[in-house]
Amino acid sequence: MTLEPLSGEPPQSSSNGPELPPGEHPMTRIFLGPLGLRVGWRLVIAISIWFVLSGILPVLIIWIPGVRAMVAHLSASLVLTPATLLFGDGVTATAALITAWVMSKIEDRSFAAYGLPGREAFGKRFWQGAVYGFAMISLLMGLIAALHGFSVHGLTLNALAATKYGILYFAGFITVGLFEEFAFRGYLQSTLQLAAGFWPAAAILAVAFGAIHLNNPGEAKYGALMAGVFGLLAAFTLRRTGSIWFAIGLHTMWDWGETFFYSVRDSGVPAAGHLMNSGFHGPTWLTGGTVGPEGSLIVFGVLGISALVIHFLFPARKELQL
Numbered sequence: 001m002t003l004e005p006l007s008g009e010p011p012q013s014s015s016n017g018p019e020l021p022p023g024e025h026p027m028t029r030i031f032l033g034p035l036g037l038r039v040g041w042r043l044v045i046a047i048s049i050w051f052v053l054s055g056i057l058p059v060l061i062i063w064i065p066g067v068r069a070m071v072a073h074l075s076a077s078l079v080l081t082p083a084t085l086l087f088g089d090g091v092t093a094t095a096a097l098i099t100a101w102v103m104s105k106i107e108d109r110s111f112a113a114y115g116l117p118g119r120e121a122f123g124k125r126f127w128q129g130a131v132y133g134f135a136m137i138s139l140l141m142g143l144i145a146a147l148h149g150f151s152v153h154g155l156t157l158n159a160l161a162a163t164k165y166g167i168l169y170f171a172g173f174i175t176v177g178l179f180e181e182f183a184f185r186g187y188l189q190s191t192l193q194l195a196a197g198f199w200p201a202a203a204i205l206a207v208a209f210g211a212i213h214l215n216n217p218g219e220a221k222y223g224a225l226m227a228g229v230f231g232l233l234a235a236f237t238l239r240r241t242g243s244i245w246f247a248i249g250l251h252t253m254w255d256w257g258e259t260f261f262y263s264v265r266d267s268g269v270p271a272a273g274h275l276m277n278s279g280f281h282g283p284t285w286l287t288g289g290t291v292g293p294e295g296s297l298i299v300f301g302v303l304g305i306s307a308l309v310i311h312f313l314f315p316a317r318k319e320l321q322l
Helices: 039-061 067-075 082-107 124-146 159-196 198-215 221-241 245-261 298-313
Strands: 150-155 276-280
Touching: 039 082, 039 159, 082 159, 124 150, 124 245, 124 298, 159 198, 159 221, 159 245, 198 221, 221 245, 221 298
Parallel strands: none
Antiparallel strands: 150 276
C-alpha cells in the first residue's frame, strides 16, 4: 500500500509501476496488454509458425507422384513457369492462410479482421482490382512504347498454347497475389497497426516488401523501391475498400500482364511460355533494364496516377475520415 506523503503532495507511484491486480503474476504483463496478447508476441508466433509450415509443406507435397521430379527440375531453373508459381507461391500462400487461421484462434479474431473476408472471396472487389491492375501495367507499357523503349515483333504461341499458358499463369499469379497481399497487407498489417497505427504500419511493411524483392535475380534498387511504393498503393486500396481482395486482383493482373501478356521481365525474372516476342531498347531509366518495366522511372508516375484514381473511385468511408 502506498502511504500518503506528509507534505500533502499526490502519492508517488512505485518504481515498479502500478500495483498488480490481486492474484496477477508479474510475468503476465510481459505477454498480455489491454488488447490481449501483445503485438510483438503475436508477430513472433505468427512468423515462427509460417516458417515451420513453409519448411514442412514442401516435404509433404513432394511425396505426391510426379511432384518430386518436377520440383527437382524447377529448382535447377532460373526461368519462371506456371509450375514454379503454383508450387512455390502456392506453398507459401497455404502456409500464410494456415498461420492466420491458427492466430485467429489464439487471438479470437476472424479472417475479416485480417482484411480477407470470406464472403468477398474472388468477388466484385477482386475482379475490379484485376481490371485495374491490367490497366496499370498497360498504361506503363504504353508510355514506354510511346517513348520508343518497347516494341513487339509478333507472337510466340499459337491460340491453343496461348490459352493454356494464359490460364495457368493467371492461376499461378493468384497464388502470388494472395500470399504477398495477405502476408503484408493482411495479417501483418492488421496486427502491427494495433501498436503503430495504420499508416506507420503500412510504411514499415512497404519497406520490408521492397527489401525482399532484392532477393530476386536481376532485381535492382529502383525495382525494390517501386515494389515498396506499390505496397503503399495496395495499403491505400485496403484503407478505401476495407479488404485486400481488390489488392489481390490488382497484384495478380499486374504480374500476369507483365509476365505473360507483354512478355517482359517481372522483378528481374524472365519467363517461359509468354505470349509475345517483345523487347526493350533504350536507356535503363526508361525500360528498367534487367529489372523489367518495374525498374523504369515512369512507373512512379503510373503509381501516382493510379492512387489518384483510386481516391476518386473509392471515397474515404466516414468512420475513417479524421
